[in-house]
Amino acid sequence: MARQLIKGNEAMAEAAVRAGLEAYFGYPITPQSEILEHLSRRLPELGRAFVQAESEVAAINMVYGAACTGARVMSSSSSPGVSLMMEGISYIAGTEVPCVLINVMRGGPGLGNIAPAQGDYFQAVYGGGHGDYKVIALAPSTVQEAIDLTVLSFDLAEKYRSIVMILADGSLGQMMEPAELPELRPVVRKEWDWAVTGAIGRPRRILSSIYLEPHDEEITNLRLLKRWFEIEQNEVRYKEYYLDDAEFVVVGFGTSGRVALSAVREARQMGLKVGLLRPVTVSPFPFAALDELSRRVQGFLVVEMNTGQMLNDVLLGVKGRVPVEFYGRPGGIVPFADDILAEIQRMVSSPLSVVSDPRKAWLERMLAVVR
């Protein structure tokens, strides 16, 4: 297939179709409505199901029901809409059925705005719905990566009977880049031993998230955690840039990760030994990579489009060995490479101490400039 110039939202939608998406349920919200727009045309054309639900709450529960049949199903939304889905997400996690969700994040909290943001990291990585569960969260930074991760997400969801969330943001959803889509795969419904597909000739199966007997719920919680450790073992993905001889490391995911790449390149041109670690799976998080780096570099700079969320995971991974600094632009602002470069220069010339709070130090710097 040749490279085509394609918008992130459209690319994720078409990638899902080609990966065998059988049914989509969703409700429009900026900046991800192109996903629905594309699927509303494509899925019926292929004889598959597209439903514009009456709300996000309805959409996620339709996903829940359809996922129980073993079909490849998904929904997509943007921050406020994903919040509405949280109850259904917890039920899906508790029922252990696979599905794919795309969150094209925008500025929040609340109604916020429609500009790109990364404020839903905690929600995706540490739950959001009630109960003990984890979702696999993938953070693409380019349109090509968004395509590849969308395809991968269906495989991961089925492999682990898990929710996979694509954590994108408004700028990736709206931007166009040349990218290559995979071939259209024929839909092959697998014979899952858990799916409810009609029980003629076999014992009936029941899919539910209700375990009235606490002992059964406890066993379920332990089974989920055991599966999560397998996921942590097998599925951590990240990209490294200029890390071989790096003395300082910038960590960023998605859009802030790619902007940081520009800053790191400029820093390299100035002779600064700086590299970039860009987590592709933010859940499971690349703790081992951070552990290794923290033994040989002098400091980290975490860059996010929020007030410091992945920062917590980096601090966990670095274990206080070296200073970790933070630079964030919350509320719908995409940082410029120049701004991150300035932070790199500041870190290299006068790093924080290990004991100082990187979020507080950042807030003080921000309040002096942003009025």
Add this chain to the structure above:
Amino acid sequence: MQKEIIIAGFGGQGVLFAGQVLAYAAMDLGKEVTWIPSYGPEMRGGTANCTVVIADEEIGSPLVKRPPFAIALNLPSFDKYEPLMLPGGVLVVNQSMVDRGPKRTDIRVILVPANEIAEEIGNKKLTNMVTVGALVAAMPELLTLEAVEQALRGHLPARHQHLLPQNFQALQRGYEVAKEQLVVA
């Protein structure tokens, strides 16, 4: 090599499409490219802009604070981007929509009466293509007029293909105006 281009104007002036044409041309030349619009409520009748980044390697930031190249299709865009231009940069200005000349002396400002040229060709909607032609004249190491024409031919929807000759004419006229100014300067 990496160069950034910002195109700005009123909604309806073809800002986003002008950027896409440049992006298609760069992609067809085998370059890496990003195109990102400003999006939001302000697009409805307000100002619109898009950023195109063209590079030989994986592109980091799709946005740029200080562009080396820009097109300002109206006065608010001229006012906004003139101070932000990288020294030595090239700013193409739609002269038909501004009432002043450049303030900076360390950038090249190309003034193109794009509305009038488009109207002479017979289609007011070609204003954007006139300025794209002018910009291409200022970045020979990046794009050629032929590449942009080829991009239009290859990516303009079938229902608009009959407009190709007019589009080519608009590109050519803008290109010539810019060439003249670049020679004088």
